[in-house]
Amino acid sequence: MYDLPKNDEISQDLCASLDAADPLAPWRDEFVLPQGITYLDGMSLGALPKAASKKVADVVDHQWGQGLIRSWNTAGWIDAPQRLAAKVAPLIGADADEVVMADSTSVNLFKLLVAALRLRPNRRVILTESNNFPTNIYVASGIERMHGDIEVKLVPQGNFDEALNEDVAVVLLTHVDYKSSQMHDMSNVTRRAHECGALVLWDLSHTAGAMCIDLQGSAADLAVGCGYKYLNGGPGAPAYLFVARHHHGEIDQPITAWMGHARPFDFAIDYAPAQGITQFLSGTPSIVALAAMEASLDIWSQIDLPMIRAKSTAMSELFIRSVEHQLAPSAIQLASPRDETQRGSHVGLCHPQAYAVMQAMIDRGVIGDFREPNLMRFGFAPLYTSFVDAWCAATTLVDVIESRAWDQPRFRQRAAVT
Amino acid sequence: MYDLPKNDEISQDLCASLDAADPLAPWRDEFVLPQGITYLDGMSLGALPKAASKKVADVVDHQWGQGLIRSWNTAGWIDAPQRLAAKVAPLIGADADEVVMADSTSVNLFKLLVAALRLRPNRRVILTESNNFPTNIYVASGIERMHGDIEVKLVPQGNFDEALNEDVAVVLLTHVDYKSSQMHDMSNVTRRAHECGALVLWDLSHTAGAMCIDLQGSAADLAVGCGYKYLNGGPGAPAYLFVARHHHGEIDQPITAWMGHARPFDFAIDYAPAQGITQFLSGTPSIVALAAMEASLDIWSQIDLPMIRAKSTAMSELFIRSVEHQLAPSAIQLASPRDETQRGSHVGLCHPQAYAVMQAMIDRGVIGDFREPNLMRFGFAPLYTSFVDAWCAATTLVDVIESRAWDQPRFRQRAAVT
Numbered sequence: 001m002y003d004l005p006k007n008d009e010i011s012q013d014l015c016a017s018l019d020a021a022d023p024l025a026p027w028r029d030e031f032v033l034p035q036g037i038t039y040l041d042g043m044s045l046g047a048l049p050k051a052a053s054k055k056v057a058d059v060v061d062h063q064w065g066q067g068l069i070r071s072w073n074t075a076g077w078i079d080a081p082q083r084l085a086a087k088v089a090p091l092i093g094a095d096a097d098e099v100v101m102a103d104s105t106s107v108n109l110f111k112l113l114v115a116a117l118r119l120r121p122n123r124r125v126i127l128t129e130s131n132n133f134p135t136n137i138y139v140a141s142g143i144e145r146m147h148g149d150i151e152v153k154l155v156p157q158g159n160f161d162e163a164l165n166e167d168v169a170v171v172l173l174t175h176v177d178y179k180s181s182q183m184h185d186m187s188n189v190t191r192r193a194h195e196c197g198a199l200v201l202w203d204l205s206h207t208a209g210a211m212c213i214d215l216q217g218s219a220a221d222l223a224v225g226c227g228y229k230y231l232n233g234g235p236g237a238p239a240y241l242f243v244a245r246h247h248h249g250e251i252d253q254p255i256t257a258w259m260g261h262a263r264p265f266d267f268a269i270d271y272a273p274a275q276g277i278t279q280f281l282s283g284t285p286s287i288v289a290l291a292a293m294e295a296s297l298d299i300w301s302q303i304d305l306p307m308i309r310a311k312s313t314a315m316s317e318l319f320i321r322s323v324e325h326q327l328a329p330s331a332i333q334l335a336s337p338r339d340e341t342q343r344g345s346h347v348g349l350c351h352p353q354a355y356a357v358m359q360a361m362i363d364r365g366v367i368g369d370f371r372e373p374n375l376m377r378f379g380f381a382p383l384y385t386s387f388v389d390a391w392c393a394a395t396t397l398v399d400v401i402e403s404r405a406w407d408q409p410r411f412r413q414r415a416a417v418t
Numbered sequence: 419m420y421d422l423p424k425n426d427e428i429s430q431d432l433c434a435s436l437d438a439a440d441p442l443a444p445w446r447d448e449f450v451l452p453q454g455i456t457y458l459d460g461m462s463l464g465a466l467p468k469a470a471s472k473k474v475a476d477v478v479d480h481q482w483g484q485g486l487i488r489s490w491n492t493a494g495w496i497d498a499p500q501r502l503a504a505k506v507a508p509l510i511g512a513d514a515d516e517v518v519m520a521d522s523t524s525v526n527l528f529k530l531l532v533a534a535l536r537l538r539p540n541r542r543v544i545l546t547e548s549n550n551f552p553t554n555i556y557v558a559s560g561i562e563r564m565h566g567d568i569e570v571k572l573v574p575q576g577n578f579d580e581a582l583n584e585d586v587a588v589v590l591l592t593h594v595d596y597k598s599s600q601m602h603d604m605s606n607v608t609r610r611a612h613e614c615g616a617l618v619l620w621d622l623s624h625t626a627g628a629m630c631i632d633l634q635g636s637a638a639d640l641a642v643g644c645g646y647k648y649l650n651g652g653p654g655a656p657a658y659l660f661v662a663r664h665h666h667g668e669i670d671q672p673i674t675a676w677m678g679h680a681r682p683f684d685f686a687i688d689y690a691p692a693q694g695i696t697q698f699l700s701g702t703p704s705i706v707a708l709a710a711m712e713a714s715l716d717i718w719s720q721i722d723l724p725m726i727r728a729k730s731t732a733m734s735e736l737f738i739r740s741v742e743h744q745l746a747p748s749a750i751q752l753a754s755p756r757d758e759t760q761r762g763s764h765v766g767l768c769h770p771q772a773y774a775v776m777q778a779m780i781d782r783g784v785i786g787d788f789r790e791p792n793l794m795r796f797g798f799a800p801l802y803t804s805f806v807d808a809w810c811a812a813t814t815l816v817d818v819i820e821s822r823a824w825d826q827p828r829f830r831q832r833a834a835v836t
Contacts, residue, residue: 037486041487060470060471061466064463069785069787070780070785073834077653103525106675107700134686141689142674146536146672228702235482236703239701254560254561254564255528255557255560256557257553258552261552266790267552268552269572283523283524286652286653286654415491417491
């Protein structure tokens, strides 16, 4: 469906014709995309769905403003965490009652890591990779600091096999690496961890909404993910967590509060966990934040995921080929797997002046992002990114590097958030 | 300023003249209040500030939609937790750098309880009252379940002196009781706990935005509070937490993640806590939820708190007197202190058919709420509640009870959220 021609045939016109034939192309109109901007940072903050803008206004003005406290019943606020989760579930290969929306990714990760350690009481190691998303390592290390007997063991990327032993309670991995875009083989890793008696906790933040994923088919135990990247739920959107059904009977979590209680409106003194995944809720979620998230998920429910994955790999392949075709190999380094089956939906490129190069690109209206020390990232969000966008980004990158347009003090000046 | 006349002079006209003379009355126009509704449930969900509606739309449509990832820098998203906290601080008698907005009240409570236990490593008891807000007890009991050596000790309301001993690490109290509206003497309680070497953690959820409070003057250690009651930050608004400055050097918290890191954009493997209160941040907050909260806090920064407290007590006093004056003493029972200096900003009344009575009132457009087993609550939010509202609620209550209007099956039928 998204077949690419040979390198020397790739041109803006060719990309325009790929867009014209793209069955996903009409979805671009459902998003707000600023005039003159080529946006390739959807793996950091997804674009605004027009429906999210409308839905948030309705929830604020009508449900909160007019409905007031009554909306907990009349507008379905009380079961929003489960209702939204049911819309996330098909995107990650889970059943609706194995997922819930709650808190932030970090807080959910904390809950599930503690829960995993309690499921394996005779084991004391959280095993993860040193290239894992740093905040995931911070959460694990917070648990290590709190519990004298727990140890966080860091191994180089892909080398956890050697460290797998009977001390390992849980393996904590990010499915698609936030820098390199390297993807783990979920089934294979999970099988190896299980053979040694360990659980696996997957972070799907850079996965969901950009590719096919099958938690159930991979026999996954636990997962978390954020709502604001490819899922387009808005800045700091509510996160989700997954617990495989066969763990529901024995698992518990540390931050027990009213939303996870079996009968919250009894206002009883004793905590009694709700059945199933609902016990993983803690305090009151932001209903306004959930509104934006839900509008976005309602788009996702109409999308064919294999088509998303096919378009994503075609776009990133076209981008890489365009850059490779136009730039000398020494000018820039691909930080991502060349094999598209090993790659997520963003492409990492290394350049010694990556920060300044990215700032010069942004100055020309092409937005990707930078990660220390020398990495540029370009994300391909198949719902609203076009082949012309990919072409435009490659062409701008080549020109900025060849013309040394990045070599200006204003492009080296670091912002607060890089 | 808000002097009430004798009982037999209280009438709707008198209330209208009190409103006409009320210097806070113009603020009512800054809120959305539905036609035909008398809203006395601001202690559960505050009304919508018109500015919050505008601000949310701007953040969604402009900052997210047009600014996209750039808004982390250009729209000040990155320091929103501290910026909003600086606006909460004067409402609770704290300095700006002792407060931060983060997560939910429950998650913040979890962080601070664990932090308090780590500040008192040779003590093992969390002491609280059995009438404390149940979710607070649930959070404490979650910590007890996780750490074999920690014990949650529950004592009857006001009886914690006898239980104070050298095992007590932290006393966890809600400043204004969610049912009775009974207020603790913050200075006195804190002093007694300190004499025994314990810390005190205050829940200000039913306090902030309705009365004067002086955490610093009370030598308070720790506090949490929610944003969606009297602070009007919207359903499930972001919560805040307070840590007295003299604890900043030695305290730490369990949910360590990127927002609390000293240099989050280094993406270093090792966690290094940010200085001061910022280390209490964990994951990414909802920027849309913070937007509604900030618009509301910008109103609060223009408000004189002693005036708020004076109007609140005058309204609740007028409400109680009107009910007492018109109903036989046996018809209903005051669940709140008769002494206004002991009372928060809501009034609790007991009736054997409290649920049905409240439903019949809501049917007539007067919204308060119900708490098991027999309590009705009426909240007086001085920014948008009028004396005529208080009069109308009292008159409607009297009529519903005297006419037995509540005695219909449709009013006994419990909703999902009560």
